[in-house]
Amino acid sequence: MHAVADLEDVDAEHVFTEAAARNIEVMPLSAYYYGGGEKANALLLDSARASGGDPAGMWRLAAAIDAARRSQ
Numbered sequence: 001m002h003a004v005a006d007l008e009d010v011d012a013e014h015v016f017t018e019a020a021a022r023n024i025e026v027m028p029l030s031a032y033y034y035g036g037g038e039k040a041n042a043l044l045l046d047s048a049r050a051s052g053g054d055p056a057g058m059w060r061l062a063a064a065i066d067a068a069r070r071s072q
Contacts (some may be wrong), residue, residue, distance in 0.1 A: 004029060004044045007065070012041050014068035047068045 007015065012028040019026045025046065030039040 001046075004040075005043045005045055007041050007043065008067040009021060010065055011072060012043055013066050014071060018064035018067045018071075019061055022064050024057060024061050024064060026061065 012030065016026060016028050026043045029042040029044050032044070033039045
């Protein structure tokens with residue numbers, strides 16, 4: 001199962017980079033777009049990996065979002 005997290009005041013590409021540095025797997029939704037037009041500023045989350053996984057993962061993702069926000 002997947003979930004989409006819309007982001008405000010922070011770029012999804014920056015969050016992706018910061019999350020990868022923290023060993024968090026997310027993907028900017030824009031990676032799945034083809035062609036022109038406005039792309040969503042959102043992340044694709046794989047919730048199947050969350051079950052039984054690292055409960056601190058969401059805290060690390062929050063830290064990645066904060067770091068990306070500060071670096072803009």
